[in-house]
Amino acid sequence: MSxxxxxxDADATAEAEPAAELGTLSYRQLIWRRFRRRxxxxxxxxxxxxxxxxxxxxxxxxPYHYAAIRTExxxxxxxxxxxxxxxxxxxxxxxSVRNPETMELEFTPDPxxxxxxxxxxxxxxxxxxLVGSDGPMFLLGxxxxxxxxxxxxxxxGRVSLTxxxxxxxxxxxxxxxxxxxxxxxxxxxxxxxxxxxxxxxxFPAIPxxxxxxxxxxxxxxxxxxxxxITVILSLVxxxxxxxxxxxxxxxxxxxxxxxxxxAACAGHWHIITRHLLPGCYSHIIxxxxxAIPGMILGETALSFLGLGIRPxxxxxxxxxxxxxxxxxxxxxxxxxxxAVPVLVVVIAYNFLGDALRDAAxxxxx
Numbered sequence: 102m103s104x105x106x107x108x109x110d111a112d113a114t115a116e117a118e119p120a121a122e123l124g125t126l127s128y129r130q131l132i133w134r135r136f137r138r139r140x141x142x143x144x145x146x147x148x149x150x151x152x153x154x155x156x157x158x159x160x161x162x163x164p165y166h167y168a169a170i171r172t173e174x175x176x177x178x179x180x181x182x183x184x185x186x187x188x189x190x191x192x193x194x195x196x197s198v199r200n201p202e203t204m205e206l207e208f209t210p211d212p213x214x215x216x217x218x219x220x221x222x223x224x225x226x227x228x229x230x231l232v233g234s235d236g237p238m239f240l241l242g243x244x245x246x247x248x249x250x251x252x253x254x255x256x257x258g259r260v261s262l263t264x265x266x267x268x269x270x271x272x273x274x275x276x277x278x279x280x281x282x283x284x285x286x287x288x289x290x291x292x293x294x295x296x297x298x299x300x301x302x303x304f305p306a307i308p309x310x311x312x313x314x315x316x317x318x319x320x321x322x323x324x325x326x327x328x329x330i331t332v333i334l335s336l337v338x339x340x341x342x343x344x345x346x347x348x349x350x351x352x353x354x355x356x357x358x359x360x361x362x363x364a365a366c367a368g369h370w371h372i373i374t375r376h377l378l379p380g381c382y383s384h385i386i387x388x389x390x391x392a393i394p395g396m397i398l399g400e401t402a403l404s405f406l407g408l409g410i411r412p413x414x415x416x417x418x419x420x421x422x423x424x425x426x427x428x429x430x431x432x433x434x435x436x437x438x439x440a441v442p443v444l445v446v447v448i449a450y451n452f453l454g455d456a457l458r459d460a461a462x463x464x465x466x
Contacts, residue, residue, distance in 0.1 A: 132383070135460040142456030145449035152446060156258035162231050163252035164238055165224070167415050171247030176433050177208045179242045182218065190218040192238050205432075242435040244423060253415050254439050260416035262446070264331050265396040269389050271335035272342060277385055279339070280346030281373055285354055291347075298340035307402060309337055314403050323414035330409050334399045342388050349381045383461035391454035394447040401443055417443050 137143060155162050180192050194214025197206040214236065222233025232238075241251040283294040313333045317326060353359060354377065362372050397417075403409030404418025405425065412419065417439045424436035 132460045136456055139456040139459070142453050145452040145456075148445065148449045149453065152258060152442070152449075153262060155255060156262050159252075159255040159259055161229065163249075163255045164230055164233050164240075165249040165252045166226070166228070167248065167253045167256035168413055169248060169252075171243070174208070174237060174239070174243055174247040175245055176205065177237070177239050177243040177247075178433075179435050180210065180237075180239050182240070188215050188217060191215050192218060192234060192236065194236055241438055242433075244420075244436060250420075250435065250438060253420055254417070254442060257415045257417045257420055257439065258442060260327060260410055260414060261397055261400055261418065261443070264327070264334065264400040264416075265393040268331050268334040268338070268396040268399075269393050271332065272339040272392065273385060273389050275335065275339040276342030277346055277378065277381070280343035281350050281377055281381070283343065284347035284350030285369070285373060285377060294343070295347075298343060301337060301340050304337075306337070306399075310334070310399060310403055313337070314409060323411055326409075326411050327414065330400060330403060334396050338392065338395065338399075342385065342392070345384065345388060346381050349384060350377050353377050353380050387454060387458045387461055390450060390457055394450040397443065397446060397450075 159167075174195070177195065180195075182190060182192060184190050192215075193210040193212050194216060195208045196211040197208050199205070200207050216234045216236030216238065218232060218234050218238065220232055221229065222231075223229050224233055239249050239251070241249075241254070244250055244253070279294055283291045310333060313336075314330060317329045321329065359372060359376050362376055367375075400409055400416060401418035401421065404416050405422045409418050410416045420439035421437070421443075424433075424439070429436050
């Protein structure tokens with residue numbers, strides 16, 4: 102018995118130490134501690150950070166400007182990178198042959214022409230880019246106007262990714278405020294807000310987006326259309342968050358700490374901002390994270406239907422709209438590549454949102 106007692110004491114001490122450590126951590130530290138255990142979510146967060154960094158620095162990462170037109174190089178297929186000891190990293194030149202059936206020029210690699218690939222390359226316009234070449238270098242091919250598809254995807258990410266963030270921020274403000282007001286005051290205010298949310302939810306999303314987007318003035322510039330689409334996506338998507346925040350507030354408003362604040366003659370604004378909203382922060386963050394993919398898909402769908410971002414601006418939806426013809430699938434399948442970043446970003450946000458939803462309740466296990 103005497104030999105087993107020290108071992109039992111050691112085991113009890115080992116179990117008590119993590120519990121004591123958890124007791125010293127703040128709520129945010131507990132969330133981070135649980136979130137970082139999800140390796141897939143951490144990887145997805147890194148992927149999203151990479152996407153946003155590349156989108157912000159698209160002018161540096163893109164080999165060409167997104168609007169640079171080369172009509173003599175229409176529908177060039179993706180080129181491959183090559184490496185040799187004598188030439189280093191390089192791409193082959195292009196030779197063209199006219200297709201007798203379609204009467205279109207078809208491009209194939211020409212090994213006799215070698216163009217070196219350089220890092221920190223400065224193009225003819227004096228623009229510094231990460232990778233470039235003196236000859237044609239289209240790693241993802243070109244579109245019907247000879248524009249580099251890789252560059253257009255990188256520049257298009259600026260619009261598609263920021264629409265999600267800006268749209269969710271607007272929805273977050275509307276949903277949080279109206280949901281809190283609805284749950285806290287109740288009565289006719291609650292009825293009015295909830296019936297309005299139900300009216301919005303009764304409309305099918307895509308037709309409603311199309312109707313509102315079609316109402317934008319045709320003479321608006323691309324920047325105005327961009328912000329108009331962002332506002333439209335925000336105005337029709339705040340209802341879900343408002344209802345969930347309302348449910349949280351209904352549960353919190355009868356808690357002892359809220360009743361104590363009322364007994365101390367605290368104002369409504371003080372109770373809402375200091376006691377009710379902070380209890381909903383974790384839930385709001387999770388719902389916002391899960392809503393961003395919906396915003397991105399909404400912009401992509403509107404642009405794909407020709408009602409979203411308008412040229413000369415570009416987005417992933419605009420690029421997919423240009424690839425919707427059947428001939429593209431048959432002859433130029435690389436024009437469907439803009440769908441890849443859309444899928445990657447949406448999947449990454451979903452995994453990240455699921456992990457945040459679990460981490461937001463660190464006391465569940």
